[in-house]
Amino acid sequence: MxxxxxxxxxxxxQTGFHQQSIxxxxxxxxxxKGPPVEQRxxxxxxxxxxxxxxxxxxxxxxxxxxxxxxxxxxxxxxxxxxxxxxxxxxxxxxxxxxxxxxxxxxxxxxxxxxxxxxxxxxxxxxxxxDRASLVALPEEMRQSYVNKMAELQRSGTRTLLVTLTYDPAEMKGPPFSVTEEAVHELYHENFSVQKLLSKQVINEESGLKNRGLTSLVETVYKLVRK
Ligand SMILES: C[S@@+](CC[C@H](N)C(=O)[O-])C[C@H]1O[C@@H](n2cnc3c(N)ncnc32)[C@H](O)[C@@H]1O
Structure with missing residues (x-):
């Protein structure tokens, strides 16, 4: 891609990925819940x-x-x-x-x-x-993306990563399905990986539902560059 x-x-x-809301x-x-205002x-x-x-x-x-x-x-x-x-x-x-x-x-x-x-x-x-960024890339580009991310970051840099997981037989990406196993496989060498939450969002994503998805799980991770 x-x-x-x-x-x-x-x-x-064709920018259905763009969201009006934050x-x-x-x-x-x-x-x-984040860093104090005076430190931002x-x-x-x-x-x-x-x-x-x-x-x-x-x-x-x-x-x-x-x-x-x-x-x-x-x-x-x-x-x-x-x-x-x-x-x-x-x-x-x-x-x-x-x-x-x-x-x-x-x-x-x-x-x-x-x-x-x-x-x-x-x-x-x-x-x-990272929202709609890793998942925008096909599987064959992911490792290069993560390697580049690792090269660019100094130790301690934090990432909030949002992924999507669905049955790839139901829809062709983008966005592409990225499983928890794939996240660990891609990042574990250079990053600590902490899963923060997971949520079923299919009913909030009518565009992707119309493309054939019956389930869509959004997962949020905190990554820290080692
Ligand atoms: C799925 S969209 C997500 C945009 C944004 N993150 C959001 O949440 O709305 C992916 C974006 O990445 C851009 N993009 C794709 N490959 C890129 C690359 N190699 N370098 C810079 N931008 C790229 C595309 O133009 C597109 O705007």
């Missing part, structure tokens, strides 16, 4: 394969700095424009970087290929929010 596949989806408005797990673990400006949250997710706006409004990556220029511009945010465009190390210009907690989006990010871009990243 290459970048052209996703650029075409953005161009054809992800409830992000709000739960990074809101009142020291935290920089990386959002891989970010699309135009409103979760980035929520993070910024709640005091976190945001660094994100998205291959689609259209998605990045839509994010700033639909949320009425002014932005600056810069070229850094030959890559396109969009930066909010007025928010107290800055949002920076690298527009390009996730696999081109370098560890120095992630210097001050403390946390990662």
């Amino acid at each position: 290459d970048i052209d596949f996703w650029l075409e989806r953005w161009n054809n408005n 992800n409830p797990y992000l709000v739960y673990f990074y809101g009142d 400006d020291k935290l920089r949250v990386f959002v891989p394969l970010c699309g135009k997710s409103k979760d980035m706006l929520w993070l910024s409004q709640n005091g976190y700095r945001v660094f994100a990556v998205e291959c689609s220029e259209r998605a990045v511009k839509d994010f700033f424009e639909e949320n009425a945010l002014n932005y600056k465009f810069a070229v850094k190390d030959q890559h396109a970087l969009y930066q909010s210009s007025e928010l107290a907690s800055q949002i920076e989006i690298f527009q390009g290929d996730f696999f081109e990010i370098q560890p120095h871009d992630m210097d001050t990243v403390s946390d990662i929010f």
